[in-house]
Amino acid sequence: MAVIFVTGMSGTGKTTALNRLEQRGYRVVDTDVGGWIEDLPLSEGVGTEPQWREDRIDALITEHEISGKPLFIAGTVLNQGKFYPRFDEIVLFSAPLEVMLERIATRDTNPFGKTAEQRDQIVADTAEVEPLLRVSATVEINTHKPLADVVDQLAAFAGHSPNKIHFRCRP
DSSP, X not given: OOEEEEEEOTTSSHHHHHHHHHHTXXXXXXXXXXXXXXXXXXXXXXXXXXXXXXXXXXXXXXXXXXXXXXEEEEOOOTTGGGGGGGOSEEEEEEOOHHHHHHHHHHXXXXXXXXXXXXXXXXXXXXXXXXXXXXXXXXEEEETTXXXXXXXXXXXXXXXXXXXXXOOOOOO
């Protein structure tokens, strides 16, 4: 069983890569959609921050620990570090800032990053948050290379393709 966590700033290609992995037959969960995240108060008591619903993430990982099937999870939230010990790989997606901003400007699958304020937040988060993610990552993939290469590199962490049947020959 492999649980591979993909994290990174907005516009690095997490959703696109997971969609390709899903097309190859892998189980993927993009935590940006589907009720995996809720706004919770910050520990300082001022404001809220999107965080994983820990009960749901715990159940998801437990299910896959039992199943023995690989799982790819993607997201970037404040409390993701609580689950790092349960991931086989923590993969940081990175790309040059200008590439990220161009992708965000042209994507139609996610409205985040369309306003000047949101783009400023992406620039600030890239400077502040990405270095913290880098320290915790087990591997970094620069997603400014061809998508197929990125997806192949991710799939290698899962061990084998879920679409292939493996036979064991007896001597």
